Amino acid sequence: MKLLIVTILFISSFTANALKPEKKYVTTPEKYGLAYKELFATTKDNINIKVWFIPAQDILPIPEILKLRKNNEKREYRTENFRPKPTLILCNGDSGNMSYSLDLAFKYVKNGFNVVLFDWRGFGESDFFPINNNRLFYSEFLWDYEAVINTVYLMDEVKKDSIGLFGFSTGAYLSFATAYKNSKIKCIVVRGLMTSFNDVTKQFYEMKHPGYDRFIIPNKYPIELCPINIASSFTKPSLLIVGKDDDRTPVKMSEKINELLPSEKDLWIVEGAGHGGAMAPEVRKRDEFVERTVKFYKHHLGS
Numbered sequence: 001m002k003l004l005i006v007t008i009l010f011i012s013s014f015t016a017n018a019l020k021p022e023k024k025y026v027t028t029p030e031k032y033g034l035a036y037k038e039l040f041a042t043t044k045d046n047i048n049i050k051v052w053f054i055p056a057q058d059i060l061p062i063p064e065i066l067k068l069r070k071n072n073e074k075r076e077y078r079t080e081n082f083r084p085k086p087t088l089i090l091c092n093g094d095s096g097n098m099s100y101s102l103d104l105a106f107k108y109v110k111n112g113f114n115v116v117l118f119d120w121r122g123f124g125e126s127d128f129f130p131i132n133n134n135r136l137f138y139s140e141f142l143w144d145y146e147a148v149i150n151t152v153y154l155m156d157e158v159k160k161d162s163i164g165l166f167g168f169s170t171g172a173y174l175s176f177a178t179a180y181k182n183s184k185i186k187c188i189v190v191r192g193l194m195t196s197f198n199d200v201t202k203q204f205y206e207m208k209h210p211g212y213d214r215f216i217i218p219n220k221y222p223i224e225l226c227p228i229n230i231a232s233s234f235t236k237p238s239l240l241i242v243g244k245d246d247d248r249t250p251v252k253m254s255e256k257i258n259e260l261l262p263s264e265k266d267l268w269i270v271e272g273a274g275h276g277g278a279m280a281p282e283v284r285k286r287d288e289f290v291e292r293t294v295k296f297y298k299h300h301l302g303s
Contacts, residue, residue: 243273
């Protein structure tokens with residue numbers, strides 16, 4: 001029997017209107033029978049970023065989860081039996097909010113990891129921020145990411161030298177840049193990674209992607225942090241994942257980055273998968289995706 005919670009497909013990134021934030025959560029960790037802590041991370045420009053910290057824990061039997069749901073109860077968050085564990089920070093793309101990543105978070109928790117989910121400013125229950133739907137992203141998202149990492153790093157439940165990142169699409173290149181800059185990050189998994197904004201713009205033009213001529217790239221973003229510009233000096237273990245039929249961040253982009261990486265690396269080209277939504281690799285090859293990424297994280301972060 002599949003998990004009683006309806007499986008949520010990852011929202012496709014790079015849509016006609018690039019940024020599509022949602023305020024309402026489609027599900028929450030207690031619907032999965034998970035104990036968790038809600039907190040806020042404050043950025044350097046005083047924006048509060050909503051965070052769900054889900055510690056590694058035993059998974060409840062389905063009848064117990066159903067009972068909690070029926071009684072509208074939350075599983076108690078207990079710290080006395082916790083010991084520092086490897087921690088995965090899952091980074092959203094450019095649409096929806098963190099609740100769409102809960103299905104994957106559940107599987108990582110089940111495999112012994114703490115999992116952190118968070119919302120960009122203007123998304124979910126993070127502080128309001130005016131969003132232009134034609135923008136690919138905001139440079140301030142990098143500040144959001146740093147605030148989350150710095151906040152989580154101080155938690156007693158977190159093993160300090162065992163923090164990994166996962167990001168897809170927009171979240172992939174923001175994760176790549178963040179891992180490059182932040183010494184607290186040990187390894188990274190990215191799916192649908194671009195090479196540069198110039199390459200993405202060209203790709204959109206060639207595929208006649210709706211609205212490509214309206215996309216706005218933030219002029220404040222440090223171009224030197226584009227993946228193609230830092231790949232040759234990116235020294236952290238990395239797993240790059242891309243759908244073979246991805247027409248937005250095509251295979252050639254991940255191959256180019258992978259060739260430049262000097263550190264321990266792997267590239268998985270997923271047959272029958274595209275960029276996002278129902279065609280995303282983590283949807284098309286769900287079990288294999290979890291198996292491969294768990295193996296990678298355990299190898300580099302321990303248990």
